[in-house]
Amino acid sequence: MKKMTLVLFLVMIVPCHADNAVPHLPKQNWSFNSAFGTFKRNELQRGFQVYKEVCSACHSLKRIRFRDLKSLGFKESEIKTIAAGYEVKDGPNAEGEMFQRKALPSDAIPSPYPNDNAARATNNGALPPDLSLIVKAREGGADYVHALMNGYIDPPAGIVIEGGRHYNQYFPGGQISMAKPLTDGQVTYADGTPATVEQMSRDVSTFLAWAAEPETEQRKQMGVKVMAYLLFMTVIFYFTMRRIWRDVKK
Ligand code: HEC
Structure with a gap:
């Protein structure tokens, strides 16, 4: 009986060990993970800055409205200024025509592409997913997003990278259509925090964890x-x- 249990146990664990294509995600220490944990306002604001200045070139964040940014510690006036930096399509007006106007706090953050086909056409056929729920949609959540940002390495010997792809050790299958999005010093943080890839990854993952569950x-x-x-x-x-x-x- 004991032997059978042992055999069963081995059968259960061996396949997990054989499948080591994707390394284990390094676990991060997030302020928001524990039962009473909260988000740090400065981390959220820096994360939003990374999203805005880097990721939003390709990724939408459809479920977030500018006024939701109040939870990040921004004042009403600051939110108005942030919104006014974007243009949105509105209408139809009295003549029946659609028109562009400055975004208002009540608008959702506009998407970088008019539709999915346009997004695919500019990204080598791959669709940059909307990031609103990505932390909930991927196993590992914020740990995964953080690892993905830091996971670009030279491909192992013998692996041929297909056109337009990049090797990322944490992306299932290893070949991702997103080029390494972050490099040291890519943004300039208002609070003077050095913008290393590690720091920006932490901040943007924190921001996306908030975006997935603002409440x-x-x-x-x-x-x-x-x-x-x-x-x-x-x-x-x-x-x-x-x-x-x-x-x-x-
Ligand atoms: C130049 C365009 C571009 C930029 C900038 C960009 N991405 Fe991406 N991203 C993509 C594309 C394209 C994909 C789809 C990749 C695929 O499916 O192979 C993707 C996929 C992803 C995924 C999903 C991976 C998965 O498991 O499916 C995450 C998470 C992600 N990006 C996060 C980010 C973050 C965070 C930033 C900003 C720091 C960012 N991206 C900047 C183009 C971009």
Whole structure:
């Protein structure tokens, strides 16, 4: 019986070890991961800057409206200025024509391409996915996005890279149609933080984790309030019960 269990155990674990094409994702220490964890406002703002100045050239972020950026610690006036830096299509006007106007805080962040075909045509046939939910859509979440940004290495001997592809050790299959998007010093952070690839990857992954679940902090805060309330009521009920029984016992 013992032998059978051992054999079964080996059968279960051996295939996992044989399949080591994609290395394990390095686990990062995220401030937002624990039960009471929160996002750091400066990390979120830097991450948004990386998205805006680098990733948004190819990736949309359709589920985020400019006014949502309030959670990143931006003031109303700052959000208006950020929005006004973008143009959106609106209409039709009284003449029945569509027109371009400056974006408002109530608008969603505009996509870089008018449609998926246009996106594919400029990216060698590959579609840069919308990043709104990417942290939820990929196993490993923020760890995966972070690893992907740092995972560009020379291909192992014998691997032929197809045209327009790049070798990334964390991308399933290894060949990705996205060129290494980050290089040291690519953005200039307002708070003076050195913009290394590692730093920008951390910040943009944090920002995308927020984007995938902007309500996560409120949810956690609500959880804390509910727990505090329940604790308080437990204490009240305990003393009430003692009081009642004291009279009964007498
Ligand atoms: C020049 C265009 C371009 C830029 C800039 C760019 N990407 Fe991409 N990205 C792509 C394309 C194209 C794909 C699809 C790759 C594929 O399917 O092979 C992609 C795919 C991805 C994926 C999904 C990988 C997967 O598992 O399917 C993530 C995550 C990603 N990009 C994050 C980013 C981040 C974060 C930035 C900014 C730091 C960024 N990208 C900048 C073009 C770009």
